[in-house]
Amino acid sequence: MAQFSVNTTRFDPYKNFKFLVRWDGKIVAGVSKVGNLTRTTEVVKHREGGDASAARKSPGVSDYGAITLERGVTHDPEFENWANKVWNYKNAQAKEADKEVSLKDFRKDIILELHNEAGQKAIAYKIYRCWVSEFQALSDLDANGTAAVAIQHIKLENEGWERDDSVTEPSEPQFDK
Numbered sequence: 001m002a003q004f005s006v007n008t009t010r011f012d013p014y015k016n017f018k019f020l021v022r023w024d025g026k027i028v029a030g031v032s033k034v035g036n037l038t039r040t041t042e043v044v045k046h047r048e049g050g051d052a053s054a055a056r057k058s059p060g061v062s063d064y065g066a067i068t069l070e071r072g073v074t075h076d077p078e079f080e081n082w083a084n085k086v087w088n089y090k091n092a093q094a095k096e097a098d099k100e101v102s103l104k105d106f107r108k109d110i111i112l113e114l115h116n117e118a119g120q121k122a123i124a125y126k127i128y129r130c131w132v133s134e135f136q137a138l139s140d141l142d143a144n145g146t147a148a149v150a151i152q153h154i155k156l157e158n159e160g161w162e163r164d165d166s167v168t169e170p171s172e173p174q175f176d177k
Helices: 078-084 089-093
Strands: 019-023 031-034 039-046 056-064 067-072 108-115 121-136 151-157 161-163
Touching: 019 031, 078 121, 078 151
Parallel strands: none
Antiparallel strands: 019 108, 031 067, 039 056, 067 151, 108 121, 121 151, 121 161
């Protein structure tokens, strides 16, 4: 059975290194790693009164795992700006009357796009009501690590995700000699 409906002779699954992250309608610069999209559904065990030997299982509440985004440290403040919507050091040090935090726009819907080797969008996921629960401004610094990149990351709590069905398998191009 073919794994691809448009490119029926393709055998190889998509690689994990061609992707884009979008929020606020823009591509987020420099994202080098995205954590897993996971969903776990609680198992509710129960049994009928006359059945003493076997428990039945039903689905309970589903939980969507946090997603981490990583990128090299640059002058782009997007990660930090979003993290500061939940908690900001300047506000914490302000006088009592100025300590308020607005949670009006701390949640964002994001799009995760997976691209094929030709750079065509192949699969996309919509991730809903994300907010930053953890922000790492700098990774460990090491004077002996001359070949390492300083990394920052955010951990995004979310309330669910779904595959974007409007994104269909692209017809892969054929390159001439």
